[in-house]
Amino acid sequence: MKKILFILAVLFIIRPAPASAEIADSTDVYLITCAPGNASYSIYGHTALRIVIRGTDFDMAYNWGIFDFSTPNFVYRFAKGKLDYMLGAYPYQRFLQEYISEGRPVWSLKLNLTDTEKERLFTLINENLKPENVKYRYDFFFDNCATRVRDIVAAAATDTVIFPEKEKLKSFRQLIDPHQKVLPWLDFGADMLLGLQSDRKATVSDEMFLPLFLRDNFAASVIVHDGVSEPLTGPVETVVDFPPSSAGAKTWMPQAVLWLLFLLVVLLTFVFRRPGLEKGLDFVLYFIYSLIAMVLVFTNIFSDHDALHLNLLFLGINIIIPVLFVMLFTRSKAVKLSRLALTISFLWIPASLIAGQGINPALVPLVLTIMVRLFRHSGFGKDL
Numbered sequence: 001m002k003k004i005l006f007i008l009a010v011l012f013i014i015r016p017a018p019a020s021a022e023i024a025d026s027t028d029v030y031l032i033t034c035a036p037g038n039a040s041y042s043i044y045g046h047t048a049l050r051i052v053i054r055g056t057d058f059d060m061a062y063n064w065g066i067f068d069f070s071t072p073n074f075v076y077r078f079a080k081g082k083l084d085y086m087l088g089a090y091p092y093q094r095f096l097q098e099y100i101s102e103g104r105p106v107w108s109l110k111l112n113l114t115d116t117e118k119e120r121l122f123t124l125i126n127e128n129l130k131p132e133n134v135k136y137r138y139d140f141f142f143d144n145c146a147t148r149v150r151d152i153v154a155a156a157a158t159d160t161v162i163f164p165e166k167e168k169l170k171s172f173r174q175l176i177d178p179h180q181k182v183l184p185w186l187d188f189g190a191d192m193l194l195g196l197q198s199d200r201k202a203t204v205s206d207e208m209f210l211p212l213f214l215r216d217n218f219a220a221s222v223i224v225h226d227g228v229s230e231p232l233t234g235p236v237e238t239v240v241d242f243p244p245s246s247a248g249a250k251t252w253m254p255q256a257v258l259w260l261l262f263l264l265v266v267l268l269t270f271v272f273r274r275p276g277l278e279k280g281l282d283f284v285l286y287f288i289y290s291l292i293a294m295v296l297v298f299t300n301i302f303s304d305h306d307a308l309h310l311n312l313l314f315l316g317i318n319i320i321i322p323v324l325f326v327m328l329f330t331r332s333k334a335v336k337l338s339r340l341a342l343t344i345s346f347l348w349i350p351a352s353l354i355a356g357q358g359i360n361p362a363l364v365p366l367v368l369t370i371m372v373r374l375f376r377h378s379g380f381g382k383d384l
Helices: 006-013 074-080 092-101 115-128 145-156 172-180 184-193 211-219 253-270 275-302 320-327 335-346 348-355 363-376
Strands: 027-034 046-053 059-066 084-091 106-110 135-137 222-225 228-231 237-240
Touching (some): 046 115, 046 145, 059 145, 092 106, 115 145, 253 275
Antiparallel strands (some): 027 046, 059 084, 222 228
């Protein structure tokens, strides 16, 4: 989940993973976990594998989190679920230096693998590094830099990796929420786009899409060797440590801004009523909400990201609004259609509560704002 310069991806051609039985017994494999950063692409942390051949200068990081910002139509491909990530291999010290420069802690866990399991891991990594396999279709919850490490380690095991059990499981939305608080507007945007799929409970295996959960769950897991259960990893070791940032995120900002917007719209609608002012207000609001409605249609229907599907916010900000945007400036009235849109908007909160979809508090004033104008055009408030 860490942006790396795309050019580094070609380094795997120069330094492939070891794959011979002769060196497996002198090789150590580590799970490397990097703390979340403050940039949008780094707030969830990052994961990689480190392979060291003792007695040589071979010390490589294997990173499934490489992507290219220069990819044509990058934002569209990401939203559509068509963005490819790739595996790259490059010197561990170069990998580590990026996190030191950003002031982000790094932890290491030595994997307790037999020589046979190491050989199998090397073979799987080499297979991943083939040109036809080096890229994969990224999915934030189910196929990312952390899940790739989880799966390749489990596949390398000669018997079974047993993950810890937990009594209380969280939803995907609940798992990512603490990470997103450092960027309140990103948190708001994510909650606006995520659908019911993100509100289902994540299993212990599922929650390892987040690097910190991968680290902690690996540390609590066991691996079976010759019928005997052993710890999957050694203890967590701190490679780089930094004090936590003292700067607090203004988590209240989206709510404050949107409640102020709601208050302004209420005043302009029911107190300072001016036909010209209201027409300008309608143009701005209906245009913005029309864009949001169309984005919700796109993410609900056309995106390949399952987590964006079944998003009930499409009721609160519904597809009738773009139609009204056109009608309000081509016809004098759109009363019946405004009433229909208002009725559908009313269904959003009860439907979300019944279905169990999480609601970001800032979404409430966002929806109420357009409902005020829908009410105004429904004929109910013409005498107010």
